[in-house]
Amino acid sequence: MKDIPVGFTAGRVIKRIEWAQHLFSLVVEVPANAYPSPAFIAGQFSKLALVNGQGEWVRRAYSMVNNPTLKKQNLILEFLVIEIPQGQLTPLLAHLQAGNTIYVGTQPSGFMTVDEIPDSAIDLWMLSTGTGIGPFLSILEEVEQCQKFEHLVLVHAVRTKEELVYKDKIIEMMKTYQGKLRYVPIVSREVEQGALQGRIPELLKSEQLSAAAHVTLTPEHSFFYLCGNPNMVHDTRDTLESMGYQKHLRSESGQFSFENYW
Ligand SMILES: Cc1cc2nc3c(=O)[nH]c(=O)nc-3n(C[C@H](O)[C@H](O)[C@H](O)COP(=O)(O)OP(=O)(O)OC[C@H]3O[C@@H](n4cnc5c(N)ncnc54)[C@H](O)[C@@H]3O)c2cc1C
Ligand SMILES: NC(=O)c1ccc[n+]([C@@H]2O[C@H](COP(=O)([O-])OP(=O)(O)OC[C@H]3O[C@@H](n4cnc5c(N)ncnc54)[C@H](OP(=O)(O)O)[C@@H]3O)[C@@H](O)[C@H]2O)c1
Incomplete structure (x- = not known):
């Protein structure tokens, strides 16, 4: 397995919601201690990353749908994603199910707050x-x-x-x-x-x-x-x-x- 990129942590998909073909949400848990406190301000975005078929990291910005929520030692982050059929990352995200690993940016940002x-x-x-x-x-x-x-x-x-x-x-x-x-x-x-x-x-x-x-x-x-x-x-x-x-x-x-x- 390749090293996790700087500024990312390994998270786990704990739930997937299907809205329509190509449109889904991923609920992800990440270790809370990888994030500042509060982890983010409502309205901000983070990044999701996976390794593609060529062994390269692909990372893109995704907004959190929820506000900072803690569950024991974990931070719960929810993302709403539409699959772009010709895109690099979303077809990989579209395959994720509960239990799969996903890499999540640890420095949420954005000014739409x-x-x-x-x-x-x-x-x-x-x-x-x-x-x-x-x-x-x-x-x-x-x-x-x-x-x-x-x-x-x-x-x-x-x-x-x-x-x-x-x-x-x-x-x-x-x-x-x-x-x-x-x-x-x-x-x-x-x-x-x-x-x-x-x-x-x-x-x-x-x-x-x-x-x-x-x-x-x-x-x-x-x-x-x-x-x-x-x-x-x-x-x-x-x-x-x-x-x-x-x-x-x-x-x-x-x-x-x-x-x-x-
Ligand atoms: C601040 C920010 C927050 C974002 N939050 C979300 C989010 O919460 N949910 C989400 O699904 N996406 C979000 N995006 C878009 C996301 O970062 C990716 O660009 C998108 O998921 C496509 O990634 P890809 O690698 O599959 O496609 P790429 O390989 O990056 O793109 C393929 C082509 O599709 C175009 N494209 C990219 N996104 C879209 C789109 N949504 N509709 C139509 N064409 C598109 C690109 O211009 C490009 O030409 C956000 C982007 C930014 C900048
Ligand atoms: N939605 C799908 O069924 C679907 C399915 C598979 C894949 N995708 C992929 O996902 C991408 C994003 O899908 P999306 O549904 O979020 O697409 P979108 O094209 O952003 O459409 C969402 C809404 O924005 C409106 N809109 C588009 N251009 C506008 C403008 N200039 N001014 C005001 N409103 C505008 C659309 O109206 P109009 O309808 O009038 O354009 C629609 O109501 C697509 O490009 C495609 O690659 C989509």
Whole structure:
């Protein structure tokens, strides 16, 4: 066996969840002492690595879907993955089952966290496509921290209804948040009752998103995190700018920030 790369630890898959063909979650346990305390901030990502058929390490970034959870001496990390058939790592991840070894980065990072949001934000809009919903589910698990927002709007855009993952968890969270959390599913390539159809930028502009969430958009109150498909991020940025919102920088407060998945 090759040496584990610096900055990685050996973990074990303890559960696999099948959502749809090519779409699955892996629950992984890693030794907690390989991580700082807290191990990560909700919304951050780590890395997963495996050795490919040529004996080379392949490593890629994956967001945690959960918040830092300890089980005895172990840290539990959950990842939502879509298999890219021509990709290097995801076809290897797609073969993993409970009991298999996976190598996990020990230095989680990323700035799409609640503490990066300016204090002026009253409503937090979390706009995601595909597996980009992951970091938002992690953030929403930090219930106490999220109570400071008046509304939390979770928008999840997918191609087909079977890709609307973690519905049961979202329903539980909606109960916990007692009306504060609004969930707006979007299915772009099928008609699905209770979901919008189309794409995030157009649905924002036409005010269908705000109508579905029953939350008013204003540059004074709204803050947006965008996550997932870089084309969605690009088009949504353009739309938000045309609506009078600005990119948030630490040096200059704005109303949106984003994470591209590829
Ligand atoms: C900060 C960050 C967090 C991420 N979190 C997640 C996550 O939680 N879950 C997850 O599934 N992925 C996530 N990704 C994407 C992940 O890192 C890999 O890029 C992805 O899994 C593909 O890896 P691969 O080795 O199979 O494909 P590669 O061999 O790297 O890529 C093959 C081709 O597919 C394109 N591609 C990469 N990802 C996608 C995608 N999702 N959809 C369409 N085309 C794509 C690439 O541009 C490339 O041209 C994240 C990426 C970043 C930067
Ligand atoms: N989803 C699948 O069935 C499937 C199956 C096997 C493999 N894969 C692999 O997984 C990759 C990622 O899949 P994914 O389902 O997460 O794909 P995706 O192409 O990122 O689609 C997710 C959602 O983002 C929307 N979207 C795409 N471009 C957009 C833009 N410019 N602006 C706003 N919204 C936009 C899509 O709408 P539109 O539908 O209008 O494009 C869809 O609703 C695929 O590229 C493929 O390689 C996917």
